[in-house]
Amino acid sequence: MSKAIIIYGSTTGNTEYTSETIEEYLSNASFSVKTVNVSDTDVDVFQDTYDLYLLGCSTWGEDEIELQEDFEPFFEDMNGGLSFEGKKFAVFGCGDSSYEYFCGAVDVIEERVEKLGGNLVCDSLRIDGEPEEAEINEWTQDVINAA
Ligand SMILES: Cc1cc2nc3c(=O)[nH]c(=O)nc-3n(C[C@H](O)[C@H](O)[C@H](O)COP(=O)(O)O)c2cc1C
Structure with a gap:
């Protein structure tokens, strides 16, 4: 059984909801999943x-x-003291496309993961507005296919 961990930061609950939805989908696909704030x-x-x-x-x-x-x-501590060589990652986040930097946090996390040698398994999920289950599930399936 593959082991996955979801680590999320969420202020109004949208990314938290997204994390829980990903967890459920991965669990149904026989992953052992831990979700942590x-x-x-x-x-x-x-x-x-x-x-x-x-x-x-x-x-x-x-x-x-x-x-x-x-x-x-947490991001500040994701620095040169760590190596992500050989590790697989997927990045997601909620945002709002009316802002200049739509889901900019996803961009900077992707960049840092790659800088530390991590492998991004697929395109990141950038949610515009309220997260919807169908979109999240579709992305999670892409992650499973690629991981
Ligand atoms: C003051 C403020 C600034 C924001 N800035 C951005 C931004 O620069 N880019 C973006 O994509 N979304 C931005 N957002 C939208 C939030 O990221 C969005 O509401 C998101 O769903 C919040 O997710 P969370 O509940 O998981 O924290 C901003 C929202 C507020 C209230």
């Missing part, structure tokens, strides 16, 4: 042996990209 973990989690890491973060800020506030310190 980013406030309740730290980067030592990358030393564990998950087959797949899913990172979810909403975007804030007006003129510049701001990560969801709980995710920010």
